[in-house]
Amino acid sequence: MREYYYLTGLKDSPYDLTMADALHLGACCTLNVYAFIEQVALMESRDTGTRVKQAGMYLRILGETLTTIEKGLSKGRQQEVFVRRAILDTRHKAPIGFGNPFAGERRESIAVDLYEDVPEYRFHLLHEVIPVPQIGPEDLLCLVDDLESLVNQGLIKRRADDTGTAASDQPAAEHQDYPPQLRALMVAWRTHWGNADPDDRTTCPKKSDVVDWLIERGFSAKNADAGATIIKPQWARDKGL
Structure with missing residues (x-):
């Protein structure tokens, strides 16, 4: 049984729903839309201020970010946008594998801010810059x-x-x-x-x-x-x- 569909693959799903429809529902906060963040990202819990660095995670994308992507598609552009705010849903397990890198925070949903991490000595080989993650329409998915x-x-x-x-x-x-x-x-x-x-x-x-x-x-x-x-x-x- 499928657990999720990428928005680009909804045409092959059993649902009468296009990518544009799903994106609009997400922008209106009617449908939860997620994106896989593969690279290391610096996240801060908006409730506790705890900061962690994590790679390979799924984040729920906020309506304001999806609105920007939707506007771009309406104009024929598929540009990537920065994810500066998102929601980390911790209740999901494999095969989605959301996980919870915030030790001690047991809430099902954790609001996070994402930052660029620039070391004090930016040219030191042991300290690489961690950028704010970017996503495009092809990165978005929704759960069955x-x-x-x-x-x-x-x-x-x-x-x-x-x-x-x-x-x-x-x-x-x-x-x-x-x-x-x-x-x-x-x-x-x-x-x-x-x-x-x-x-x-x-x-x-x-x-x-x-x-x-x-x-x-x-x-x-x-x-x-x-x-x-x-x-x-x-x-x-x-x-x-």
Whole structure:
């Protein structure tokens, strides 16, 4: 099962969504859009001021940055832009491998600023300049779980010729017959519990986070509380999580 699609590859996905559409949804903060930062980057937590240097990570790109990319594409340009502010989502695990380089910060989302690191002796061979990372349209991707959430909200549709879904082994026609809140619960389980490790409590979601997620998708507070309980795995209940 696919975990994500690059925006440039959405034409081959089961979703009736173009790259331009996804980019616009990201610019409007309706769809989370990420980019892989391969080179070493200097990041600072906006909450604690802690600075770390990290390479090989996925960052959630802010709407303001995506808006700049969107404007460039609308004018026929595909220039790269600097990523000076972003969000580090720590709840995702392999194969995306977001990770959390900020020791002691256990939040699911960490707002970060990215800086250029210029050593005092810039010509010293042992101290290289670390630039602010740059990204272009080809670097952007979105998660299947987030796309499924938009389908459940009726904001996007699957392609008419799709014979299956990215979120289920059920045929598309049968899946479409599910009540919207049942589909939302399926996505909620994959989003919050799908990668949880029974031996690592830090990978398990807080019930309040699951409740908030469901409320954002149209559940009443009462139904969201019940839904968060329903989707909790038995092993998590046995452990008192």
